[in-house]
Every structure is written in C-alpha cells, then in structure tokens.
Amino acid sequence: MQRVGGHGSEPLYGLEATRSIERIAASSLPPHTLMARAGLRVAELTRALAPHARRIWIACGPGNNGGDGLVAATHLHRFSRSMGGLDIVVTLCGDSARQPADAAQALQQALAAGVQIQDAPPSSFDFAMDALLGIGGRRPPEGVLAEHLRVLRSSGAPVLSVDLPSGLDAETGVLMRAPGEAAQAPNQRHTLSLLTLKPGLFTADGRDAAGQVWFDDLGAPPCDGVLAQAQLLCGSPRGGAPLRRAHASHKGSYGEVVVIGGQDIAHAGSGMTGAAVLAARAALHGGAGRVYVALLAEAPVETALRWDPICPELMFRSVQALMNTALLQSASVVCGCGGGELVAGILPSVLSQAPTLVLDADALNAIALDSRLQTRLQERRSSGWITVLTPHPLEAARLLGSDTAKVMSDRMAAAQRLSDRFAAICVLKGSGTVISAPGRIPMINASGNAALATAGTGDVLAGMIGSALAIPAGTFEQTVQRVAGAVHQHGSLADRWIQRAGAGHLTASALAEHAC
Incomplete structure (x- = not known):
C-alpha cells in the first residue's frame, strides 16, 4: 500500500481498463481472493488512520464494493473482540439476495464471525467507511442508500472511501449530488483505490471528494496489454527539471x-x-x-x-x-x-x-x-x-x-x-x-x-x-x-x-x- 502524491508519475485506468485488469488478475487466483485482499487492506488502513476510534461505522452497498466493506468489517470485528473498547457498526443497503457471488460470500463470513447488521446509521461515530458504491455506480443513489450517502458526506468525522467515493465518476471526476447539495470540503477524507488508480480521483470534483488517496494493487501482476487512460503527474518530469547552469554561461544562454x-x-x-x-x-x-x-x-x-x-x-x-x-x-x-x-x-x-x-x-x-x-x-x-x-x-x-x-x-x-x-x-x-x-x-x-x-x-x-x-x-x-x-x-x-x-x-x- 502506498500514499499517492510523491514523485514521478502513476498510470491511471478508466472503467473498462480496470475491469479488464480485474478479470485477468482474478483468472489466475482462487475464487474470492481479490475481495479478501481488498477487505484486509481496507481494514489495515482503517486501523492506521483511526487508532483511537471508539465507534466505526461501515456503510456497505449492494455490490462488490459493499463486499469489500463486509470483509473489512469482519477483520475489524475480530480485532475489537480481541482488544476490546471498539464498537463496529455495519449497515447494509439493498437486497442481500441479489448480491454478486463475492459479496454474498463476504456477507456469510461476516455473519458467521458475529458481525451485526443494522438498518440505520449510528447517531454518532468517530470514523466511517464508505463502501456503498464502487466504479459501477453510474446512477444517482436513491432511497436508503441515498440517505446513508448524505450522512457520510455531511459528517465531520473522518471517512475512508473504498476504491472510489460513492457517486464519483471514475473517469471524469464528476460527483453525483442531490439537488441543492453543496460542494464537498476535502477535510478528513481518504480513499483507498484498489487494483488501479482512477483518473476521476484527481480532477474536477475528485480531489475534494477523495481527499488523500492511497493505492494498493492487491498483488495483481502488471497487465502490459491494458492501456492507461492518463498519467498522474506527482512530481516534475525529467523535461521539467531546472536547468543546471554552467559557470561559463551568460544571460543569452537561458533564452x-x-x-x-x-x-x-x-x-x-x-x-x-x-x-x-x-x-x-x-x-x-x-x-x-x-x-x-x-x-x-x-x-x-x-x-x-x-x-x-x-x-x-x-x-x-x-x-x-x-x-x-x-x-x-x-x-x-x-x-x-x-x-x-x-x-x-x-x-x-x-x-x-x-x-x-x-x-x-x-x-x-x-x-x-x-x-x-x-x-x-x-x-x-x-x-x-x-x-x-x-x-x-x-x-x-x-x-x-x-x-x-x-x-x-x-x-x-x-x-x-x-x-x-x-x-x-x-x-x-x-x-x-x-x-x-x-x-x-x-x-x-x-x-x-x-x-x-x-x-x-x-x-x-x-x-x-x-x-x-x-x-x-x-x-x-x-x-x-x-x-x-x-x-x-x-x-x-x-x-x-x-x-x-x-x-x-x-x-x-x-x-x-x-x-x-
């Protein structure tokens, strides 16, 4: 796992490229492996970002993004049972009977571990996890999911988004907002981008919605055949480096x-x-x-x-x-x-x-x-x-x-x-x-x-x-x-x-x- 924003550049992959990389990576691994790795990384980053939190709310959606959140919830629940003093609150939006196979398996494991699923967000929390919508969320959220997202966006507590802030277009950085909803401040926001870095995290609404971006490739091998959509410029490229001035130069030497x-x-x-x-x-x-x-x-x-x-x-x-x-x-x-x-x-x-x-x-x-x-x-x-x-x-x-x-x-x-x-x-x-x-x-x-x-x-x-x-x-x-x-x-x-x-x-x- 790495914090994004150091030196050099990073490749950015759009929706179809990310899905291609995911398919290629999953084809060489046992079932559910990528989700198991993703959920573990999310749990690890949560513990690093919120070591003193007493109550963590994990908002899970109906798809595989919610499955990543459920795996993370299982790890955090086990940690709280062994260490004590940590309350894990999990909510699940959508019909669990229609979950994808990976997310359904993650729910079964969470319930077997003793994770309790609630219907509504807690009245207060020290840290929240946004696992409502991933890269596939192309339509404005409605109903209970929209209400959960409203609470997350208006929270003053730190929020960690799983892969992508819910409602953010992975390619354009445009954030779907409810009517009258104000622009989001970047304070206390983090995003763990999984498998690939997405262009939308770094332009338009993306920088405010995502906050500090982290990245984990989940151990997937490089996919040379998949083209990046863009490059993230994290440091001055070689062509932009300051010119080293020779002693035997003059003002005309520098244009x-x-x-x-x-x-x-x-x-x-x-x-x-x-x-x-x-x-x-x-x-x-x-x-x-x-x-x-x-x-x-x-x-x-x-x-x-x-x-x-x-x-x-x-x-x-x-x-x-x-x-x-x-x-x-x-x-x-x-x-x-x-x-x-x-x-x-x-x-x-x-x-x-x-x-x-x-x-x-x-x-x-x-x-x-x-x-x-x-x-x-x-x-x-x-x-x-x-x-x-x-x-x-x-x-x-x-x-x-x-x-x-x-x-x-x-x-x-x-x-x-x-x-x-x-x-x-x-x-x-x-x-x-x-x-x-x-x-x-x-x-x-x-x-x-x-x-x-x-x-x-x-x-x-x-x-x-x-x-x-x-x-x-x-x-x-x-x-x-x-x-x-x-x-x-x-x-x-x-x-x-x-x-x-x-x-x-x-x-x-x-x-x-x-x-x-």
Missing part, C-alpha cells in the same frame, strides 16, 4: 521571453497592465535570461508603464517595435495576459511570426470569436511550431463552441479535443489541471490547492510556461514534459505556501516571486 498583453486603462477605462507584468515577473524568476514586456495601447500613452520598480530587470518595448523583428521569432512568446479587446489586432502577426507561443486569457477569447484566427492557429502545425493553450474551463468552452458544464463533465476529453483541433499542447486549468497533446496520453497534475484561486495566478502560470520554453527543448515530447514540469511547479509552490506556518493569503505577486 528570452516576450510577454504581450496588459491593455492600458486609457482604452475603454479597463486597465489590465498587471496581468502582463505578473507573467513577465514569473518568467524572470523562472530562469529566463531576458524578459521583454510589450503593453497594449491604441496610441502612445503618457502615463503608460515604462519600467517595473519591483523587477527593474524587465525590459519594456512597444508592440510596434517588436513586430517583424528577429526577437519575436527567436523568443518564447506569451500573449494574451490582460490583453483585453486590443489583443485581437496583433494576434495575426503573433500567430504568423512566433515559432514558440503560449496563448492565454484574452488571446484565447479573441481566437474563439474569429474563424480566421482559428485558421491561422491551425496552420502553425504545418511549420512544426510550438503552441501552448492555457484555458480555464470557460475559455475552453468558448474555443470548443460549447459551455462550461460540458467541459467540466469530461475535462480530459475537452482538453484532448482542443489539442487535436489546434495541434497544440493544452493546459486546461482547474482542480487537477489536465495537460494534453496530440497523439499522447493526457496527464493530470496532482499538485496545487485552493490557494491558487486568486486573481493573477493564471498569468503567473503562463509566464512560467514561457520561461520553461525559452530554450528549445529538442523533441516535441521534451517540450510537453517542460510544460508539464512548469504546471507541476506552479502547483507545488502553492502546496509549500500553505504548509508554512502562518503563510496566510497567497497573492499572484508572491507566487511569481517564488517561480524558480
């Missing part, structure tokens, strides 16, 4: 970043200069040798920002001075951060001149509204140029001609559609950021937390990606790995921030300062 955006307040009274400056600061602290900033304005403005007193190293240029220059063609260009309405006017030139391009925010919105810009974006593939799109769900929906709800219903599929349509690397931001690229298995980033839910952190990410691409990577795969490394580093900064005692509120400025 250049150009940030274009930051619409001036003189245009329609809507100023977004800070977004471009945040991206530029992040690129600078991320290690780029030189960083240029080009702010958008309809005409020269007397009050326009000409230098950054926080980062005087940033070099400001007019947009006109940058167009049709070698710098635009050699640098890593980040375009769109705070670009407002004005960014649409310079996008044709940027799309046709910048071989390495990160498109963010208003640049994405402008492309979504203009079929000609979409065509220019698609044409970049014929030149072998690098394009990275960094949408949040609403921006992704606009690019896909869809809506946010559809994007959130399957984040991995939405990211892949964007990658395939525009031949680009897509970074679909949100809880469990998805990194996709044409012809490659998508990645789900495991780092990051709600501290990133502040204005400007997306601009910082765009700058960090621009910095990661300032030096040519060599192969496209290495480029994807660099982008993934920047995404993971961005989340890791927030993780380290909240771990610091008294760290307080995380601003985008503080995030950019630590983007190294």
Whole structure:
C-alpha cells in the first residue's frame, strides 16, 4: 500500500481498463481472493488512520464494493473482540439476495464471525467507511442508500472511501449530488483505490471528494496489454527539471521571453497592465535570461508603464517595435495576459511570426470569436511550431463552441479535443489541471490547492510556461514534459505556501516571486 502524491508519475485506468485488469488478475487466483485482499487492506488502513476510534461505522452497498466493506468489517470485528473498547457498526443497503457471488460470500463470513447488521446509521461515530458504491455506480443513489450517502458526506468525522467515493465518476471526476447539495470540503477524507488508480480521483470534483488517496494493487501482476487512460503527474518530469547552469554561461544562454498583453486603462477605462507584468515577473524568476514586456495601447500613452520598480530587470518595448523583428521569432512568446479587446489586432502577426507561443486569457477569447484566427492557429502545425493553450474551463468552452458544464463533465476529453483541433499542447486549468497533446496520453497534475484561486495566478502560470520554453527543448515530447514540469511547479509552490506556518493569503505577486 502506498500514499499517492510523491514523485514521478502513476498510470491511471478508466472503467473498462480496470475491469479488464480485474478479470485477468482474478483468472489466475482462487475464487474470492481479490475481495479478501481488498477487505484486509481496507481494514489495515482503517486501523492506521483511526487508532483511537471508539465507534466505526461501515456503510456497505449492494455490490462488490459493499463486499469489500463486509470483509473489512469482519477483520475489524475480530480485532475489537480481541482488544476490546471498539464498537463496529455495519449497515447494509439493498437486497442481500441479489448480491454478486463475492459479496454474498463476504456477507456469510461476516455473519458467521458475529458481525451485526443494522438498518440505520449510528447517531454518532468517530470514523466511517464508505463502501456503498464502487466504479459501477453510474446512477444517482436513491432511497436508503441515498440517505446513508448524505450522512457520510455531511459528517465531520473522518471517512475512508473504498476504491472510489460513492457517486464519483471514475473517469471524469464528476460527483453525483442531490439537488441543492453543496460542494464537498476535502477535510478528513481518504480513499483507498484498489487494483488501479482512477483518473476521476484527481480532477474536477475528485480531489475534494477523495481527499488523500492511497493505492494498493492487491498483488495483481502488471497487465502490459491494458492501456492507461492518463498519467498522474506527482512530481516534475525529467523535461521539467531546472536547468543546471554552467559557470561559463551568460544571460543569452537561458533564452528570452516576450510577454504581450496588459491593455492600458486609457482604452475603454479597463486597465489590465498587471496581468502582463505578473507573467513577465514569473518568467524572470523562472530562469529566463531576458524578459521583454510589450503593453497594449491604441496610441502612445503618457502615463503608460515604462519600467517595473519591483523587477527593474524587465525590459519594456512597444508592440510596434517588436513586430517583424528577429526577437519575436527567436523568443518564447506569451500573449494574451490582460490583453483585453486590443489583443485581437496583433494576434495575426503573433500567430504568423512566433515559432514558440503560449496563448492565454484574452488571446484565447479573441481566437474563439474569429474563424480566421482559428485558421491561422491551425496552420502553425504545418511549420512544426510550438503552441501552448492555457484555458480555464470557460475559455475552453468558448474555443470548443460549447459551455462550461460540458467541459467540466469530461475535462480530459475537452482538453484532448482542443489539442487535436489546434495541434497544440493544452493546459486546461482547474482542480487537477489536465495537460494534453496530440497523439499522447493526457496527464493530470496532482499538485496545487485552493490557494491558487486568486486573481493573477493564471498569468503567473503562463509566464512560467514561457520561461520553461525559452530554450528549445529538442523533441516535441521534451517540450510537453517542460510544460508539464512548469504546471507541476506552479502547483507545488502553492502546496509549500500553505504548509508554512502562518503563510496566510497567497497573492499572484508572491507566487511569481517564488517561480524558480
């Protein structure tokens, strides 16, 4: 058994792949072996997580997920009889006469061991186990099962979910909720994923519903013929590792970043200069040798920002001075951060001149509204140029001609559609950021937390990606790995921030300062 979230990456398997692995593993083992192993692991983790609990409620459903819970209940019941002082309360939803063979056998063993089955949840408990629904739970729970699930979700006591939080889609991370039910806080939640890790645990609603994820493969041999649906990015990949700097190097050795955006307040009274400056600061602290900033304005403005007193190293240029220059063609260009309405006017030139391009925010919105810009974006593939799109769900929906709800219903599929349509690397931001690229298995980033839910952190990410691409990577795969490394580093900064005692509120400025 392992705690998920260390280093490297882990394969993630969807519903059909998990069932195939289960069938293959079960075919080489005596009957009921996988369930016996699963229930034992769940019981062991329960004892480790709740060593001082006095009453443990185990909520079992009508299928094999409930069977795992019943096996765990048998082990915990025997432990309580030998040690004393532990009350095991087991409830079973559904018709026991219709249980699958493994679950029926687990129920017989539980009853034979003296486990008592109750109809209703206890009035109070110190620890609970959610064994109601597993990967097969595709319909909203009803009746008694729904009531048990409501008690589990609203409990302030620690809850351990068996394989998957009940009601969570194993592939998309969408959680089935009752009408009016609020989003779930991640406090005191654990999930023991059995046999395989599922993508839904790490994106959309999954991270809050699952809490801390644990994994046990139940001793099943590797199944090389079964393809993973995604990769979980738990640490910076090799391509995202910091560049080791040689003594005999100089600022030109580490590439250049150009940030274009930051619409001036003189245009329609809507100023977004800070977004471009945040991206530029992040690129600078991320290690780029030189960083240029080009702010958008309809005409020269007397009050326009000409230098950054926080980062005087940033070099400001007019947009006109940058167009049709070698710098635009050699640098890593980040375009769109705070670009407002004005960014649409310079996008044709940027799309046709910048071989390495990160498109963010208003640049994405402008492309979504203009079929000609979409065509220019698609044409970049014929030149072998690098394009990275960094949408949040609403921006992704606009690019896909869809809506946010559809994007959130399957984040991995939405990211892949964007990658395939525009031949680009897509970074679909949100809880469990998805990194996709044409012809490659998508990645789900495991780092990051709600501290990133502040204005400007997306601009910082765009700058960090621009910095990661300032030096040519060599192969496209290495480029994807660099982008993934920047995404993971961005989340890791927030993780380290909240771990610091008294760290307080995380601003985008503080995030950019630590983007190294």
